[in-house]
Amino acid sequence: MELLECTLTVDDLDEFVAQLGRIGDRHDVTIQAFDARYVVDRSHLEHAQKLADRAIARGDNIARDRAVEILLYAAGRRQINRALEMGIDVGETDAIILIDADCSGNEGGNEDESAGALERETAARQELLTLDAVEPSGSTLESVDTETVCSFYDITDTERATTDASLSDLVRERVALLEVEK
Template sequence: MSDESSSTPTQASTSASAQNPVPPSRIVRGTAAVDDLDAFLSSLDEIASETGAVVQAFDADLIVSDAHLREATRLAARSIARNEAVARDPGVEILLYAAGRRQIDRAFALGVAEGERRIAVLIADFGEVTGADRPPADLDAALASAEGLVDTAPPERSVSTTASTEEPPERRSNPSATFDAERVREFYDISARELSAVDGDLADIVRERVALLDVEK
């Protein structure tokens, strides 16, 4: 006699997927002259409202790679799906993971500030994430609108860390890895001793901080 209460492999797979969602995402990088921070953030909120997307802006000098943001997005979605999120807003939950810390006020330092800045705008579809209470997102429309707020042309001067000896040659040529190594070390509290002791580079340590936040909950 079969046990009707037992789940089938398909049901188990569906349940596992629901607990470990991977939201589709897009990332826009460039420079922006943020004269009025509230107005700029309102523009991002408007994009989110019109397209259903989760839209979060970051200080690009503190983002070590696109993978940094995508992993933070994945872990934030999983936290929400498991009802373990600290923040109610998915964008803020992503910010917490990207910052590698649970204190919202400290994590906000990873966001944008007024002035001419290099920024990265993450756009994600949380429509399939259980508990996110978000509609399906039009990522293409959100991407087009976000690109209207950011000058995506290559900057006239590159950040010095793209040629840092701490970065392997293949990453130096990757625009998504352009960051300020000194500021990254300060923000994530990474000492020279830690950097020299690990089997990896600065970007690897930051991504480890993101992953450890999930373990330390």
């Protein structure tokens, strides 16, 4: 899985999402863009991707599209329209674009398949960087807006005060709870 931290300037959301889909199709990868305000760290998206792939493999997925299933898990929400709040919108957005070649069938660690997946992810990333809407940025994952994250994931001050779990741990717990709520 590759992450592209960037600033997006989107005029036509439907066209931009279609561009992401076409790039994903060309490189046989899944591409999903997230509003960076709702992502706490890399492990948050890795956990969402793994749980989404597990749900798809079991036939328990909510969405037909892998990118949308990853979004649902990352948001910790069953309803697509509620999860879309974590997606991008028209205008300028600090974003994180997930690029992932589905290697869920590669549990045995086939090196050729893994290398091919990495090459496809890298090629897709390079193509994304050619889009006018994408401006690479410094690390958006280093500055988490705790208030926004806590509000989005319904993490209360009381909950934070009664545990030594990090904010990342609490968000990953919300992501995992989507499995239970099915």
